[in-house]
Amino acid sequence: MSRIAAKFAALRQEGRGALVTYLQAFDPDRETYRAILHGLPAAGADVIEVGVPFTDPMADGPSIQKAGQRALKAGATAAGVLDLVRSLRTLDDTTPVVLMGYYNPILTYGVEAFCKDAATAGADGLIIVDVPPEEADEVEPHATANGLDLIRLIAPTTDEARLPKVLAATTGFIYYVAITGITGTRSADYASMAPTIANLKRHTDLPVAIGFGIRSPAQAAEAAQAADGAVVGTALVDTLAASLDSEGRAGPDTVKNVLGQVSGLAQAVRAARKVAA
Amino acid sequence: MNKPLPNSLRQGPDGRGRFGEFGGRFVAETLMPLILEVEAAYEASKKDAAFQAEWRRLLTHYVGRPSPLWYAERLTTHLRKKAAPGKGAKVYFKRDELNHTGAHKINAVLGQILLAKKMGKTRIIAETGAGQHGVATATACALMDLPCVVYMGATDVERQQPNVFRMKLLGAQIVPVTSGAATLKDAMNEGLRDWVANVHDTYYCIGTVAGPHPYPAMVRDFQSVIGTEARAQMLEAEGRLPDVLVAAVGGGSNAMGLFYPFLDDKDVAMVGVEAAGRGLDTHEHAAALSRGRPGVLHGNRTYLLQDGDGQITEAHSISAGLDYPGVGPEHSWLHEIGRVQYVGATDDEALEAFQLCSRQEGIIPALEPAHALAHVIKAAPEMPADSIMLMNLCGRGDKDIFTVAKHLGENI
Known part of the structure; x- marks a missing residue:
């Protein structure tokens, strides 16, 4: 069983949802990010999304755009990101790692080589924001051959007619986008999403994580309860950004503040037990 | 069957x-x-x-369509002065700068x-x-x-x-x-x-x-009105098709609009002119086809200016309309199959063409078609005198006079 499937199965046994965290690799620099990454499992991250920086993140809001600029300035490359994943795997062999980014850096690396190297480094899945199912045929065979899940976003705009097509192209888990919009701009009423998620689940057995706009422990708990997990990204990136000096360099509290926030989110998610079905 | x-x-x-x-x-x-x-x-x-x-x-x-097809006679004569005997193509402009709002x-x-x-x-x-x-x-x-x-x-x-x-x-x-x-x-x-x-x-x-x-x-389909008109106008004016089409290429809409209706006319050559900025061999240009490689940005796979890690690099051009690190995907395809030849014109060459056109034809072009014109200035004198070049004059230069004045050291 893949790490992703095993993790969601274990959490189902526990009767709770997953906390999925997103930060961008190399933000604000490689070693600070490495310290955060290594600390995430103990802080309570159940699934770790590692952002692969790109100059033109079209689906991301200002916070994550700036994170990408810091990361690229710090020398981020796809190979460098995979090295960080490899270093996490010397310490942790159970927490799933999902690489999230845009297609062009992967295309440049070589899709086949990237999938192979990502799997070897210990990654478990890919979210390639700008590769919809219609364009997935050049990625899917290589991801599958290397045991990488292709996690897909399902948006409020994904209608019933389109849903089966997207679901059929998804493995690992489904990332339900709670708002129509870019990351970190607006929040939704996550507690009210249970019917939407239930409807989604009529079409799939995959776990569903809700993301976009989740900032507070309470929101994370609501989302994790309404679905199988809550994704928190921009709120963590903002905490990281607030700890930097005026030059964008890590401050003394950068690692501590980010991991502290993850702990707070994790506690709330863990306390939000699911009502037995 | x-x-x-x-x-x-x-x-x-x-x-x-x-x-x-x-x-x-x-x-x-x-x-x-x-x-x-x-x-x-x-x-x-x-x-x-x-x-x-x-x-x-x-x-x-x-809009005021159809836009005229103009035989740039003074420019043609001017360029023939530098040409060898029997050389110097006839230059025509498709005048989309006359459209309402000043461009195609x-x-x-x-x-x-x-x-x-x-x-x-x-x-x-x-x-x-x-x-x-x-x-x-x-x-x-x-x-x-x-x-x-x-x-x-x-x-x-x-x-x-x-x-x-x-x-x-x-x-x-x-x-x-x-x-x-x-x-x-x-x-x-x-x-x-x-x-x-x-x-x-x-x-x-x-x-x-x-x-x-x-x-x-x-x-492309909407812009093809340019090429469709130009094709008919040229047949009426000269009784035949042009030998070469020339258009500036940033994203490439005016060029696709002119080229598309001629793509199957085998004897019509086509040249797309990218912004070479400070030179194709510097890092400051916008020549995605001449110096980029295929990648994915803004929803399409196409030639892009990018670094070795697939990060998009900044384009440079004196012309804001050409200052883009990508190009339309159909141009990438036409480039790969060799149907259209893509060349560059620098900031300085465009500035020179801008001024020449103003003085020779009484038309102040936008900096974008000034790049196309820079190629016409280079290529027309090399062609036989009975050949025809058709350039898309896709925009007027009113918007650019401040930029040009600055580059010429004029205070307006």
């Missing part, structure tokens, strides 16, 4: 929006349903006689805004570089009573002040974009972000033959 397909270069894109391997629909899931909706609406509009008639009516009575952009904007109305969209967004597409979109929105938001790089807002003010007068809201180099690429990112957030009521009016399918095909 299946009828064999005619051997045509005008059948693209395929069902996936591809021209060869280029094009496609590389967008986030949130946009995907809307892209499909735009495609369906566009396909329907092609067969909708009322839609086509309304677009044609606007082109005739609002309005052709595709009117088509798209009519489409948006038909789709029931009530808000229009656009990106702009030089401001010509922004002005055209703001104009169409004023005419059709739709709110209009234009994303424009802060750098371009600075260097294209006259167009910024024009857009304001037309009632558009201009949003300066400060991310990246604050030019066209960043404006397009911001346009796509707005669209993702406002899919329910908003139509994104893209200004060039790039972006996700169906935009490259749709904008």
